[in-house]
Amino acid sequence: MKTSRREFIKVGTAAVLGAGAVTTVGVKDAEAAAKREFSPEAVGMFYDSTKCIGCQACVISCYEINFVNRQSYINNVLAPEDQNFIVREDLIPKLAPEDQFNPDRPWLNVETNDYRFRNIIQKYVDPEDNVHFIKHQCMHCNHPECVSVCPVTALTKDPVDGVVEYNASYCIGCRYCQLACPFLIPKYEWKRAVPKIVKCDMCKSTLGANDIAGTGCTNVCPTGAVIYGKRTDLMKDAKNRIANNPGKYFADKVYGEYDNGGTDVIYLSAVDFKYLGFDERIQDFSYAEVSENLHHTIYTLGLAPIGLFLTLAVAGYINGKRNAHDTFEGVEFEDEYVPDTKTATKSKEVKNKEVKAKAEKDKGGE
Amino acid sequence: MAGHHHEYVIRRGNIFTPTFYVTTALIILAVIIVLYRYWMGMGYITNMSDGYPWGTWKSVNVSIGAAFACGGYVLAILVYIFNKYKYHHMVRSGVLVSMFGYSLAGLAVLIDVGRPWNAIYFFVPSNMQLNSALFEVALCVMAYTGVTILEFLPAVFERTSLIEKYPRFSAFSKKWYHVIEKITFLIIAIGITLPSMHQSSLGTMLIATGHKLHPLWQSNFIPLLFLITAFVMGIASIILVSMLTSKLLHRPFEKSIYGIAKLIPYATIAWIVVRIISLTTAGAWGYLFTSGILSFFVILEFLTMGIPAYIVLRTKLGRSKRGVFICSSLMVVGVCLYRLGVYLLGFNVEAGWNSYFPSFGETITTTALLLVILWGYIILIKLVPVLPNLDAKGDPRKD
Numbered sequence: 220m221k222t223s224r225r226e227f228i229k230v231g232t233a234a235v236l237g238a239g240a241v242t243t244v245g246v247k248d249a250e251a252a253a254k255r256e257f258s259p260e261a262v263g264m265f266y267d268s269t270k271c272i273g274c275q276a277c278v279i280s281c282y283e284i285n286f287v288n289r290q291s292y293i294n295n296v297l298a299p300e301d302q303n304f305i306v307r308e309d310l311i312p313k314l315a316p317e318d319q320f321n322p323d324r325p326w327l328n329v330e331t332n333d334y335r336f337r338n339i340i341q342k343y344v345d346p347e348d349n350v351h352f353i354k355h356q357c358m359h360c361n362h363p364e365c366v367s368v369c370p371v372t373a374l375t376k377d378p379v380d381g382v383v384e385y386n387a388s389y390c391i392g393c394r395y396c397q398l399a400c401p402f403l404i405p406k407y408e409w410k411r412a413v414p415k416i417v418k419c420d421m422c423k424s425t426l427g428a429n430d431i432a433g434t435g436c437t438n439v440c441p442t443g444a445v446i447y448g449k450r451t452d453l454m455k456d457a458k459n460r461i462a463n464n465p466g467k468y469f470a471d472k473v474y475g476e477y478d479n480g481g482t483d484v485i486y487l488s489a490v491d492f493k494y495l496g497f498d499e500r501i502q503d504f505s506y507a508e509v510s511e512n513l514h515h516t517i518y519t520l521g522l523a524p525i526g527l528f529l530t531l532a533v534a535g536y537i538n539g540k541r542n543a544h545d546t547f548e549g550v551e552f553e554d555e556y557v558p559d560t561k562t563a564t565k566s567k568e569v570k571n572k573e574v575k576a577k578a579e580k581d582k583g584g585e
Numbered sequence: 586m587a588g589h590h591h592e593y594v595i596r597r598g599n600i601f602t603p604t605f606y607v608t609t610a611l612i613i614l615a616v617i618i619v620l621y622r623y624w625m626g627m628g629y630i631t632n633m634s635d636g637y638p639w640g641t642w643k644s645v646n647v648s649i650g651a652a653f654a655c656g657g658y659v660l661a662i663l664v665y666i667f668n669k670y671k672y673h674h675m676v677r678s679g680v681l682v683s684m685f686g687y688s689l690a691g692l693a694v695l696i697d698v699g700r701p702w703n704a705i706y707f708f709v710p711s712n713m714q715l716n717s718a719l720f721e722v723a724l725c726v727m728a729y730t731g732v733t734i735l736e737f738l739p740a741v742f743e744r745t746s747l748i749e750k751y752p753r754f755s756a757f758s759k760k761w762y763h764v765i766e767k768i769t770f771l772i773i774a775i776g777i778t779l780p781s782m783h784q785s786s787l788g789t790m791l792i793a794t795g796h797k798l799h800p801l802w803q804s805n806f807i808p809l810l811f812l813i814t815a816f817v818m819g820i821a822s823i824i825l826v827s828m829l830t831s832k833l834l835h836r837p838f839e840k841s842i843y844g845i846a847k848l849i850p851y852a853t854i855a856w857i858v859v860r861i862i863s864l865t866t867a868g869a870w871g872y873l874f875t876s877g878i879l880s881f882f883v884i885l886e887f888l889t890m891g892i893p894a895y896i897v898l899r900t901k902l903g904r905s906k907r908g909v910f911i912c913s914s915l916m917v918v919g920v921c922l923y924r925l926g927v928y929l930l931g932f933n934v935e936a937g938w939n940s941y942f943p944s945f946g947e948t949i950t951t952t953a954l955l956l957v958i959l960w961g962y963i964i965l966i967k968l969v970p971v972l973p974n975l976d977a978k979g980d981p982r983k984d
């Protein structure tokens with residue numbers, strides 16, 4: 220009996236150690252993260268900060284197409300049989316008071332993207348008093364964190380044109396995409412009973428996916444600061460501008476070429492991008508790679524959990540047989556143990572009961 | 586079988602105690618707040634923002650609540666896998682806390698997510714997103730909640746089988762009691778596998794946030810550290826639940842917890858070692874004294890984990906009631922700090938974003954969700970046999 224007991228303890232130890240080992244192996248493998256290739260057909264946008272005059276026509280255009288009149292635009296894009304379903308899920312409810320047009324303050328005071336503005340222009344004044352503008356919207360990352368973390372595939376990256384799209388009819392509203400996006404892009408309708416995530420989808424849901432339609436923001440830009448096209452073409456363009464204007468652009472860097480694993484939207488600027496709202500801590504790889512690798516090593520094969528389960532089942536079965544105990548049948552429930560008055564204080568209930576019993580007895584005696 | 590003592594007892598006593606009324610009142614208040622949140626939108630009652638999209642519902646109710654519910658998990662491993670049947674009499678109270686802990690974590694998620702009806706897509710194959718740690722956590726937590734209910738059902742059936750008024754119901758209870766008893770080993774195996782998976786994945790979730798999580802916490806070792814904290818918290822929870830029950834209900838002190846307390850150094854030292862490795866691989870030692878309040882939190886983590894190990898290993902205090910109580914309380918603080926650190930304190934969005942502090946509504950609902958665990962515990966121990974049957978010395982009664 221004694222030796223076999225030890226055996227069981229060994230089984231248990233092996234099971235626990237196994238689980239630990241698998242986790243550690245996962246940690247190791249994650250370091251060898253693989254890079255993902257861009258689709259040759261990927262579309263994107265190219266924003267040259269030095270050309271932007273800060274007119275914010277793009278902001279208003281996007282606001283008009285994707286927020287105020289979204290419903291009618293969606294209906295133009297969709298086949299009639301799809302219209303009702305999608306529209307019901309993607310409806311813009313009655314505008315909240317703060318969203319309505321205010322004739323006293325016709326200009327909307329926008330500081331950051333929110334559920335109304337998928338795209339904004341921010342201003343940075345450098346120490347020499349030069350003004351720089353920057354346009355912020357979804358970067359359409361090549362290995363997007365938001366898609367990687369969404370548990371129900373409400374966010375997807377189109378394998379051909381690379382657009383990262385959102386489908387409200389799947390979304391559970393967990394906001395994990397917001398937590399994970401390094402550019403802080405997905406926004407949430409906090410003050411709605413039926414909230415959605417809102418982010419730029421290159422106007423695919425409103426203008427449709429084709430080169431001719433372009434996007435709301437690129438179509439209206441008066442200076443061509445932001446343009447739409449295939450990523451490969453845009454990248455060539457950006458490299459040419461750098462080559463033709465030595466010293467004009469910061470560090471001759473095309474932002475988005477490698478940042479966060481590469482993005483479909485690329486930027487040029489005259490100043491360091493950290494002043495333009497891009498976090499310095501953003502790496503050359505996407506954290507989606509790291510977490511996916513780690514997670515896959517542990518689970519995709521399903522071996523670790525299945526192995527663990529089987530070991531546990533066997534150990535539990537053997538131990539259970541060894542320690543078979545009586546079942547309850549035929550056993551009366553006892554009152555709970557009442558401590559001795561000398562060694563412990565009585566529980567209140569017990570005391571009360573006793574007092575009552577005594578009182579009743581006294582009554583009966585009279 | 587004359588003279589046979591049952592392993593568990595029903596606590597005799599009135600359910601409607603002052604504690605019951607206070608907790609119930611708070612729970613009702615929370616229900617009103619939650620209804621308001623469903624009616625108006627969660628922005629009206631929470632302080633979460635686009636920069637801090639996860640608040641106390643996830644960081645406290647899910648991440649810490651699920652850790653506190655690990656008592657059942659630790660006991661199942663000890664008893665059924667390591668063959669320590671001498672702790673068998675504690676299993677039911679462990680499972681009861683697990684059952685409520687996990688159900689309430691699940692409920693917190695339902696309150697937290699904006700479109701809970703879409704949760705059906707967790708079960709639609711084309712929508713399952715295997716890359717997402719949250720997908721796995723969600724499925725495992727749902728499944729494990731079911732498993733804890735299965736694990737707890739025998740206690741209920743024991744009680745219902747004694748209801749003589751409805752003989753068919755009583756026969757039904759007896760029958761199913763035996764069915765569950767027969768497959769206990771399978772239930773237990775699932776019940777250990779699932780927490781081993783999702784407790785680590787609770788940590789994996791935050792790896793994808795990359796630079797937003799402070800380097801003092803961001804590391805590839807988060808999953809392993811979360812798994813270890815599950816053990817640490819599980820041990821502390823077994824001890825605290827038993828001690829507080831004994832104290833508050835004037836029951837004899839349960840001696841077996843000294844045995845459980847022997848595990849404290851293993852778990853806490855394992856945590857400290859892995860935490861040191863994680864800080865080293867992340868190259869974060871430089872931040873340890875330079876990050877203001879965050880440094881303080883990390884140092885406190887080490888202290889709250891290190892002191893219990895020291896007390897149990899090196900001092901006499903470790904073999905006293907007081908010592909065990911102090912150790913467990915410190916461990917609870919340590920685990921809460923670490924898990925909060927990963928979910929909230931170390932979450933470090935770039936400048937210009939509002940920081941987060943829970944609102945009144947969040948505080949009330951978070952507290953109420955935790956109190957439901959206590960509420961369920963004090964009710965169920967008076968209805969079904971959960972508490973161990975102890976003799977005056979605090980040893981479980983045997984035949």
Ligand code: SF4
Binds near residue numbers: 357399403404
């Ligand atoms: S910028 Fe953010 S929201 Fe856009 S694709 Fe990248 S991770 Fe997703």
Ligand code: SF4
Binds near residue numbers: 390394396
């Ligand atoms: S909030 Fe919606 S889109 Fe974002 S991760 Fe959750 S389910 Fe996916």
Ligand code: SF4
Binds near residue numbers: 285418436
């Ligand atoms: S591409 Fe469309 S959705 Fe995106 S910022 Fe431009 S106008 Fe807005």
